[in-house]
Amino acid sequence: MSQTHSEQIWYLYMIKCANGHLYTGITTDVARRFAEHQSSGAKAAKYLKGKGPLTLVYQETLICRSSATKRELAVKKMPRHKKLQLIENNPLICQA
Numbered sequence: 001m002s003q004t005h006s007e008q009i010w011y012l013y014m015i016k017c018a019n020g021h022l023y024t025g026i027t028t029d030v031a032r033r034f035a036e037h038q039s040s041g042a043k044a045a046k047y048l049k050g051k052g053p054l055t056l057v058y059q060e061t062l063i064c065r066s067s068a069t070k071r072e073l074a075v076k077k078m079p080r081h082k083k084l085q086l087i088e089n090n091p092l093i094c095q096a
Contacts, residue, residue, distance in 0.1 A: 010068035012075060014058035014087060017051035022083055024075050026068040030059050058087045 008028050015023045015037060023045065027033035034056050036043040048054060062068040075083065 008065070010062045010065050012058075012060050012062060012068055012071050013056060014075070014083065015048065016055045016057045017048065018053055019051060021051065022057075022080070023048055024072055024083075026062075026065075026072045030056070056092065058090060059092065060090070 010026055010028055011030050012024065012026050013030050013033070015025075015034065017023065023037075025033065025045065034054070037045055037048045038052065038054055040049045040052070060071070062071055075086070078086070
């Protein structure tokens with residue numbers, strides 16, 4: 001049984017660029033989205049183009065797009081040291 005659009009699980013993720021900058025985004029499929037960013041293709045975020053290698057450093061699960069969007073905005077407003085704390089306190093088991 002497949003999930004409807006409104007029932008999809010959403011993820012907030014953070015990517016670290018080679019220059020140390022952090023990029024935050026949301027998606028329903030972190031692996032697919034990270035691969036799009038790494039490929040620097042048409043679907044990659046313009047901000048990340050030419051800033052590789054990229055490392056997926058954080059992700060969290062959210063229940064809907066609305067909560068993911070609100071969380072994304074909150075994380076983007078955080079100062080860098082708070083984002084680094086979030087990453088440090090919630091390490092990924094395996095990085096894509």
